[in-house]
Amino acid sequence: MDVVIPATFVGLKANFTGVEDPKAHLTAFHTQMMLTRGSNAVHCNLFMSTLTGTTLNFFISLPDGHVTSFPQFSTSFMEQYIANRAPPPVSYDLFEIRQYQGESLKEYLNRFGAHVVRLHTKDGDMMVHAFRKGIMPRPFSESLVRSRAKTFSEIKRRVVAHIVAEGELTEKSDNVVPTRPQGPSRPQPMRVHEATTNKKAPTKQ
Structure with a gap:
């Protein structure tokens, strides 16, 4: 309990309420502890802080001096909540x-x-x-x-x-295909026949 928590410790996100898979909780705890690199005592101390609700009663019920190492603590924890273990996948x-x-x-x-x-x-x-x-x-x-x-x-x-x-x-x-821009229309050249027929007939005197 007197162990000094490393300065690299930023807080644990894994909490155990008594209904989760104990092995999955231990895995999550180990993952978060990889950066802390604390001693065996640090692991025991911080793991205790992940227990919430009725799971604290499990820790309190342990006899004095029962926890001697984190592997031993982990084994006791797994045995206590073994019924929550998910069936092994195949x-x-x-x-x-x-x-x-x-x-x-x-x-x-x-x-x-x-x-x-x-x-x-x-x-x-x-x-x-x-x-x-x-x-x-x-x-x-x-x-x-x-x-x-x-x-x-x-x-x-x-x-x-x-x-x-x-x-x-x-x-x-999704891209809109642009339309070809239309330039100003040019007057078509008049054909010779059209020019002849469009001439005004001379007026009779």
């Missing part, structure tokens, strides 16, 4: 991802990519097949049928190229 969860109605290709790619990172999957064929299965039937999906991508990295490159091409087409369609 690779086949990728096939449950579908492009929403009105969701752009970029948004779908980012959401799909986030699931790939979370699953830690390395099966390239599965990622390609799941992405193709979840995308809505649009010009880009048709291009994947005509020319199949071999890797998920190739899909990402093709998505970027498709988005750029769509942006250029949209920009061109």
Whole structure:
């Protein structure tokens, strides 16, 4: 409790109320603490400050001297709220991802990519097949049928190229085509026949 908080500490944003996933909370805490680089005691002290509401009762109920290190504190915390743990993801969860109605290709790619990172999957064929299965039937999906991508990295490159091409087409369609300016009309030269017939006939005396 007497530990000095480093000057680089700017405040924690992660709070635990007792209903969140404890592992996700620890991950968020570690991420915010990377810049602080404090000691083991600093981690214990600051982690305690992320507990709010009834979770403070958990900390108060710990016996005196129970917390001896941050890893040990983390283990006790995980065991206390293990029921809140989200079920471990499996690779086949990728096939449950579908492009929403009105969701752009970029948004779908980012959401799909986030699931790939979370699953830690390395099966390239599965990622390609799941992405193709979840995308809505649009010009880009048709291009994947005509020319199949071999890797998920190739899909990402093709998505970027498709988005750029769509942006250029949209920009061109929004431009108003200027009309050709019309200059002053020139009088057409009179033909010889027209000049003869337009002469006034001589008056009779």
